[in-house]
Amino acid sequence: MAKQDRQGNSGGGPRTGRRGSGRREASWGQPLTNWLDDWLAIEPDGTVTTFSGKVELGTGVRTALAQIVAEELGVPLERVHMVMGDTERTPDEGYTAGSMTISTSGVALRIAAAEARRILLEMAAERLEARLDELAVQDGVISLIRHPERKITYAGLMGGKAFNLEITGNTLLKDPKTYTIVGTSTPREDIPRKVAGQPSFIQDVRLPGMLHGRLVRPPGAGAELISIDESSVADSPGLVKVVQRGNFIAVIAEREEQAILAAQRLKVEWRERATMPPMRDLYTTLRSRPTQDSPLVEQGDYETAFKQAARQLHATYYQPYHAHASIGPSCAVADVKEDQITVWASTPGPYPLSGTLAQLLDVPAEKVHLIHVEGAGSYGQNGSDDAAADAVLLSQAVGRPVRVQWSRQDEFVWEPKAPAMVMEMHGGLDAQGNVVAWDYHVWSPSHVARARSPEQLVAGQLLSGQAASQFGFSFGAERNAPTNYSFPNQRVTVHYLADSPLRASSFRSLGGAENTFANESFMDELAAAAGADALEFRLRYLPDARAREVLKAAAGKAGWERRPSWQGKKDEIAEGRGLAFAWYENDQAIVACVAHLQVDLTSGAVRVKRMVIAHDCGLIINPDGLKNQIEGNVIQSLSRALKEEVQFDERRVTSVDWDSYPILTFSEVPEVEIVLINRPDQPASGAGEPSTITTAAAVANAIFDATGARLRQIPFTPGRVKAALG
């Protein structure tokens, strides 16, 4: 066994500083360090400190990662303490995104913990003068199986020292069949403190001498400052400073309510410019701008098959801009000192953001210490990185710690939105109603615009006056654009726009939800044209046994009646059911969804009564945590499908509050029934996103089943339903 460390010593040694790998750039979610001590430490009191570069975004990964470590290392869960997302303590694991925390950080920690356990067993064998196969581990204690009184603890073996070892990656992992912690519904560690009002969020960070900042943003992204009248706040109580650099304006006051008042009072004149298309022209704009096209699937002879098809169908689907709409607007605290800059932020990418903030302040990256603190759920990139930039600029301006709290309006107007998209479908059926040709085109801006340079942050743009191109690269619109159906002739093409009319970035599943809306709606349209049952029609093109089981599980639970959709009935309150299926990223979690709903034909109102989900994400780490994620995905995506659309005019975003951007309320939430399919022999794939992508199509298909009307534009508001009913 290779027990050589970097210095050639074996066994433990003096504990060195963390981050043995230094500050290096992680690739997309892939951790770089193989230094065991970068991942975990056995403390003298028997607890285990675990370091993850991922962050808690309100999905419960802190608990899930601790479960993995406790399981593999052989210690009780309550002794595992997670340290996450701190540039001075944890590995660089890039961004927390894409439902990849379990499959990247989880795997890294699982391997690290297994390695630590093996090393501890070898140390114990030496100490207890026994062979490895004579030893057993229980709750961090290694003992002789035949003489349990001869034992030693992990803490006793380590004596407060570090491992000083590279991870070999050759250690055998525990057999999932023997798991006792992973796979159980472990209660989340954060919930008791949150229900008791203990400080848990970025909004709860307070520093001695801290001031409060509020932003005075332009009305729209293209507006320019004409004049600022500081005399308007001359007698504003507690005001410390008005900061103005280019179009970046903020006030800093002793007390929070004083900052709010000063921000309201400060007289600023802006010149607004029309930088966006009128909202009614959004989709023609997306279709007419220059694009970069990439074919994702080209299979069979599509052109000929389409020409020879007995029936040809065409449909275009539309996705508006959506807001992340975090319940708690973004907030950050910064303390900019000469020699050290400390930033508390709810960013999904502590390391990348620390580098961008260093660029913004023109200091070396090592000077910026970024500490992640949980924010309200973000579901992608909300304003949290932007707020961190605001905080460092304000703290720099006054030389004191400053807390910046975005207003509700700041968040709605300035957060990057989930991009609007156009999805165009062409399909061909033969005389027997089989799909012989499938042609899908999606027009979209990039779904990812991470803050790699100051110009990608609101503050950076306002300072420089440059609305620099948002995207250095295009990513995300290809997600789930291809289906897993075995069509003989098919083509899938992504048409990337160079820019987005409204600032855009990642939202849960990236393009996965919109592509699945188009794919699964069109599948339903083809099935209806073929006079086929929607379930049977999908099973025809789905040879994979795992996928078939998921579809059948959802149908079984939902009591799916095999028949063609829409029987032509027209009750005043029309009832319908709809089905949708997706294989997330084509090889991750598999999801099937059945929606049951009612449509009021007079008002056009849709009332969703019941959503049934079958879900296979491989090995399940925490069944209750998983159900929580699925329920959340279904309810949030239902809100998006039924109600949400960012409003704007040519100059500014006009969705500024919960009245102009309503979301689903308690009275509108349906029952959600979940079938979990556990696959202990399969790797654990993430569950933060997959069940978000099937909702819109299942609902649109159910509306069709109820009424014969096809909804192709999100959201399915009463007005749109009425229009579709004709």
Add this chain to the structure above:
Amino acid sequence: MMPGEIVLTVNGKLHTVQAAPESPLLYVLRNELGLNGPHYGCGGEKCGACMVLVGAEPRLSCHLPVSEIGRARITTLEGLIEEGELHPVQRAFIEEQATQCGYCVNGMIITTAALLWKNPHPTDEQIRTALDGNLCRCGAHLRILRAVRRAEKLMSGEV
């Protein structure tokens, strides 16, 4: 709007705080008394994140001038804990794991506590209607509804 002395009864104790009379209660509770239960959510009385109990009434604190409180007793999420014991509604939320990010949970618990005091056995519709002013973006609604039912049982001694 210059700060002056204001006396408030918060979580069973008298506090003398420095605040301008028109200061919204939310900021006085958070920044003068260091409480973390009520949160800023919208500043427009639309989301419920800032809720506190004034007497037995759930009130939004983001616009409520501190001078209007007078002698009324204010209870925040922290104040529901009695002698170290969590309130049954708080226990129910833990037992049902009824949050995701947990930012809105303050308003959910405050609303539920007030509802169950007034109406110990509400109908499903009454529960949903009571909670309609509390927004949750993560989609924890169904767990929250289950937590209300569990709290009902805990408070009536059924479990």
